[in-house]
Amino acid sequence: MRHLSFNYPYFRNGVHVMSNKASIKVRYFASLKENLGRSEDHLVYTGLMTVREIWCSANPGQPLPCNILAAVNMDYVDLDSLIEAGDEVAFFPPVTGG
């Protein structure tokens, strides 16, 4: 995982800004939420990361369940896609609606 320092921290009018935009909200649903024992994490954005790396940061040592689905900002994404500051990342098991 590379931390690209030019992405963070950023400055506005000479003041170091730690806005919402600079954090990553990670959400879990259904059986995954129950297994982890929590529904969300808040990570500090430290540069370009893949969705898979977000999982590792939030759940160190826990392998990514093999049938997991992921969404960024409420759209489905590949686990290797990149996320940006302010993104909402979600992990959940196969859907069973309808």
Place this chain on the structure above:
Amino acid sequence: MRHLSFNYPYFRNGVHVMSNKASIKVRYFASLKENLGRSEDHLVYTGLMTVREIWCSANPGQPLPCNILAAVNMDYVDLDSLIEAGDEVAFFPPVTGG
């Protein structure tokens, strides 16, 4: 058209019976009924006939419309199938329900 005399007339207790069973009812529907100007014919059963022959007997000189459908006793039949005494034969154009 062959008239097989052993099929008709038939006798019951020595009396010549001209029952409903010995006649053929021919019915027409929809545009066919309107074009012919009548909804049914009653033919005397004179032996084994095909559905096509029934049409010719009932409508002499009128060619069978090419897309016509036929039913005997309310089941679809081929125009070359045989009918029996007492049968109800129907001719009608392609169906347009639903």
Place this chain on the structure above:
Amino acid sequence: MAVMVVQGNFDPWQEIQAYQNAADCLPGTVGATSVFVGTMRDFNAGNAVKGMTLEYYPGMTERQLEKIVAEARRQWRLLDSLVMHRVGDILPNDPIVLVAVWAAHRGDAFDASRYIMEALKSRAPFWKKERLDSGDECWVAENTKGYKSD
């Protein structure tokens, strides 16, 4: 497994509700209900249509509808079905046909309802005569196909 030929307007959604409520065997077993409703449009093949008359062949029509439903029951696992078809004088926006199928699983419900509709369109003896805005009356010559590949 009802098949009905009806004179006069009917509300398909009320009919479904009533039929479902009366069907004791359904609760708990149904996972999928597939419904098709055919309604009269006010345009057909470019002509404005004021109304239509639906002719049928009493006896044969019901018999053919029952055969079609029986065929569907042999091909798919169905819990119940309801087929209603209007005859007589009909106005634009009126329902003409209702096909409802109840099943445990959606594949059976979808397949069977479509099968019944396509079979009904090609084999159930009904004939439409349209009254055009121009005053002309004309018999509909043939039904259009329900599948693009046909």
Place this chain on the structure above:
Amino acid sequence: MAVMVVQGNFDPWQEIQAYQNAADCLPGTVGATSVFVGTMRDFNAGNAVKGMTLEYYPGMTERQLEKIVAEARRQWRLLDSLVMHRVGDILPNDPIVLVAVWAAHRGDAFDASRYIMEALKSRAPFWKKERLDSGDECWVAENTKGYKSD
């Protein structure tokens, strides 16, 4: 073209009636209405089920349902559609999902309603947790397929 996630029981047939009555553009143009209703069964994979809870992802669920409907509108000629999906606590026999599609022609209506249902089953973020008669609770692992060929 409404998409709704609903808490609490609903009657799909009444919802269709109400939606249709409020849709000014529909009268006269609709020839075909295709409806699918998914209801909760009291048996699943051999287990007696007492009830279930449906979880969803507020925001994403609606967004995905709208995308699916938009995809259907690009592929088929539709006049209108209604998608409703229940969330929260559900009892056997309760409707879970309603998909209704209005079109001029039946091919479009049949194809689109099935497409929307299959897409919803595979992509809309809903999760079912069943309460069994035994007292156990368990998450449904995966939806079954809607086509035999899958």
